[in-house]
Amino acid sequence: MKLVFAGTPEVAVPALDALIASGRHEVAAVVTRPDAPAGRGRRLVASPVAERAEEAGIEVLKPVKPRDEQFLARLREIAPDCCPVVAYGALLPRVALDIPAHGWVNLHFSLLPAWRGAAPVQHAIMAGDEITGAATFLIEEGLDSGPVYGTVTEEVRPTDTSGDLLTRLAFAGSGLLAATMDGIEDGSLKAVPQPADGISLAPKITVEMAHVDWAAPALRVDRVVRGCTPAPGAWTVFRGERLKLIQAALVTDRTDLAPGELSVAKNNVYVGTGSHAVELLWVQPQGKKPMRGADWARGVRIAPGERLGAADVR
Numbered sequence: 001m002k003l004v005f006a007g008t009p010e011v012a013v014p015a016l017d018a019l020i021a022s023g024r025h026e027v028a029a030v031v032t033r034p035d036a037p038a039g040r041g042r043r044l045v046a047s048p049v050a051e052r053a054e055e056a057g058i059e060v061l062k063p064v065k066p067r068d069e070q071f072l073a074r075l076r077e078i079a080p081d082c083c084p085v086v087a088y089g090a091l092l093p094r095v096a097l098d099i100p101a102h103g104w105v106n107l108h109f110s111l112l113p114a115w116r117g118a119a120p121v122q123h124a125i126m127a128g129d130e131i132t133g134a135a136t137f138l139i140e141e142g143l144d145s146g147p148v149y150g151t152v153t154e155e156v157r158p159t160d161t162s163g164d165l166l167t168r169l170a171f172a173g174s175g176l177l178a179a180t181m182d183g184i185e186d187g188s189l190k191a192v193p194q195p196a197d198g199i200s201l202a203p204k205i206t207v208e209m210a211h212v213d214w215a216a217p218a219l220r221v222d223r224v225v226r227g228c229t230p231a232p233g234a235w236t237v238f239r240g241e242r243l244k245l246i247q248a249a250l251v252t253d254r255t256d257l258a259p260g261e262l263s264v265a266k267n268n269v270y271v272g273t274g275s276h277a278v279e280l281l282w283v284q285p286q287g288k289k290p291m292r293g294a295d296w297a298r299g300v301r302i303a304p305g306e307r308l309g310a311a312d313v314r
Helices: 010-022 048-055 069-078 120-126 162-186 218-227 293-300
Strands: 002-007 026-031 036-038 043-045 059-061 083-086 104-108 131-138 148-155 234-238 241-251 262-264 269-271 277-285
Touching: 002 010, 002 048, 002 069, 010 026, 010 048, 010 083, 010 162, 026 048, 026 069, 048 059, 059 069, 083 162, 104 162, 120 131, 120 162, 120 218, 131 162, 148 162, 218 234, 218 241, 218 277, 262 293, 269 293, 277 293
Parallel strands: 002 026, 002 083, 026 059, 083 104
Antiparallel strands: 036 043, 104 131, 131 148, 234 241, 241 277, 262 269, 269 277
16 A cells, blocks of 8 residues: 555654565655754754654655645645554544545554543553553544554553553554554455443643652552653652652552651662652752652752652742
């Protein structure tokens, strides 16, 4: 088939690579989000998908909105048979959905109908799911509601961050997406409607959702930290300033600390929760680089009884 691939971030690159390498289909063009400011200089930078496509000599389309007439006209000229999608980042209007003969097929990082929305991996970790996966489905105008072509499952490991899990799913899902294109092309694969039950939603993780509640059980604290790493980053407050929490560990033998209360040992720093303590392995103070929790604790000279989680953020 002639394909037009739509995707933007680094997590979409393995799927693009898999389609290029398959040799069975032609990736005629790539659709991605416009260049965006990045870094301290805030200079415009092309998306990871755009960079990879340019390296491969593939035409890159960067519409401000996918309903732009110039973009739609070019898409009609290319006349793709199918448009595979991975984390493109913009809603596709009906006029665009109708152009390819086999529609737009999305690789979504959950086992649909679970975790429909922008942040399925983060929500799976924060909810304590033990198994998740990826699915390919035909895009409709509803939110991730289209019929499913195929799935692949993946275990959620006890120390997985959303970044860890998303990386594994990106590579497992790339093979699934390539196989889905093969099955659509030879007619061996038919999309099956999603069941009406088991639907859960995964909206974008807000900064407030990443705020750690130390009165919650330790398992909940651990899941929020892992689910919000690397983005948007779990956080708390210390002496009126935000403290980013990058990595924590459960400590089942410490139940003597009140929620948010800090305890510093020679090479460790612990904080109390609504159940047992957690150890702060890596943190990032406001305006500084990431550092080991114990190094941070020594630097700020924590007073006895001092706590995380005060409300007055500067």
